Amino acid sequence: TDEGQEADLQLKETAKKTLKSMPSIESLKFSVKYMTENIVRFTIRDAKNARYEVPVQQVLDLMDKVEKDKTKRRYSVDVSTDSKDFKFSITRKDTKTKVFDTSISGLVFADQFLQLATNLATKNVYGFGTNHSGTDNLYGVHPFYIVLETDGKAHGILFFNSNAMEYTLLPDPALSLKTLGGVLDFFVFLCDNPEHVIQLYTSVIGRQTMPPFWGLGYQLCRYGYTGTKNLREDTMYIDIDYMDRYEDFTYDKSAFAGLPELFKDTKTKNQLHWTLILDPGIEGNNKQYQTFSEGYKNDVFVKWPKSVDPKDRFNPPDAPTNKDTVYGKGQIKNLHDILPFDSLWIDMNEPSNFNARCPNNKYDFPPIRSVNIIGNQLSASTLCMVAIQGEKGEYKHYDVHSLYGLVDL
Known part of the structure; x- marks a missing residue:
């Protein structure tokens, strides 16, 4: 035609x-x-x-x-x-x-x-x-x-x-x-x-968002800060050190006491810009952790088939869903209200799991495998491929893994 x-x-x-x-x-x-x-x-x-x-x-x-x-x-x-x-x-x-x-x-x-x-x-x-x-x-x-x-x-x-x-x-x-x-x-x-x-x-x-002018200048990032001392540059990145027990959307109020005030002071006096790291894997063993409690209440996490042992399950947000989008925006706003950052460093949102243990199945161990698959397991260092995702559970992680960099947070 x-x-x-x-x-x-x-x-x-x-x-x-x-x-x-x-x-x-x-x-x-x-x-x-x-x-x-x-x-x-x-x-x-x-x-x-x-x-x-x-x-x-x-x-x-x-x-x-x-x-x-x-x-x-x-x-x-x-x-x-x-x-x-x-x-x-x-x-x-x-x-x-x-x-x-x-x-x-x-x-x-x-x-x-x-x-x-x-x-x-x-x-x-x-x-x-x-x-x-x-x-x-x-x-x-x-x-x-x-x-x-x-x-x-x-x-x-x-x-x-x-x-x-x-x-x-x-x-x-x-x-x-x-x-x-x-x-x-x-x-x-x-x-x-x-x-x-x-x-x-x-x-x-779709077109890329134009980066801010300050994002093109001299910047400093390192892992290993133990407090707010020496956090002084034109643009500062802070790695996971700032978090409370490495939990996303929190900060360590002991080691990093005064961090909110430092943000506000340096932004006003020195035009300093701040970038915080986020690793979108939400801790699920702390009953006091509001970010997990809200996510669980709103059903935003990845689901699992019965074939995966509960002790081997890892629950990142289900990125290809609207629920996760609303949840992520809310968590980011809450963090920004406390630490008025200028940008976020989205890290390890593949999602990453260094200790993936998955049952033998055709998705985690596909019949035809590239020689480049780590450890001969497609889910090495990430989520089991049989994890269930989507608004109606219509996807396997096997299909949507590569979308995390596009849609997560």
Whole structure:
């Protein structure tokens, strides 16, 4: 149609044994949407059963846009009519550069392993954020990259998926993207230069808040302060030392006596700016801790299946819910009323748990595992993947883990 394309895909007999540990999904739906003259989106989904998809789409800009006039579109989407192999490409109309080209093959779509590969226009690839260091996966997933083309033009690709994933750059040059859940959902941005890519990319996901002027200047941060003595700089960060028993939204009224007065005095006299650290893991063993009591009363914490031993449960706020948003804002306001900070340092909100003990199951110990998974356990140093989340308990942590950096607090 003039809004996009669709194709029904059926798994070949010869591909049914591609994966030994799980069956591939046999019926898929390939969809293309022409969003704007420079942006095109394509998805590959299970044709018969709904699967988890990133639940923040309703707040993204431009999601309902469509460019029906093909003369304005700067790209063409060509789908192979060869019934033996499914492949497609997205090509610039003016230069004929292929910005996404699956003729390299490599499409796999199973319940807990999805893969798509593409040839690259050049070897000049930038982005992705954290991949891994040595043999261990680290904190972040930022599934977006930019390719600088031979004529100086550029394009960007967003892999819109929040499950565990990794990428491999191949020598052709080519790229293989793998994920352990969800669907294959991509946004392609065809642009004049890298700056133009970022402009269009942020037109979809939202623009960054402009940092304050003081945030660009000289600042000091350290762990190990034992009191308010020597807290004197242009901009001060305070690590977890200031908290009462390391409990969020509190301060140690003994070691840091006079901290509220110091904030107010230095802000007025010296134009000093203050940043407090928060680690969004709420202590649950102190009956006097109001932050936990209010969270428990308002049902904002992650839930657990019976398969996880109560002594192994860890209860951070359930970040992808509106209840957590309201709760977090209230706690921040209460803290700001006492310590009038200028900004917050949101730390370890993956969420982090150094002593994760999880039962044997296909989510914490997926059948197909990257060699880069710490200790061969997907939940190492974080929440068990079987933890229950969402307004109606509709998600597993397995699916929404990577959203914590976006929506927590």
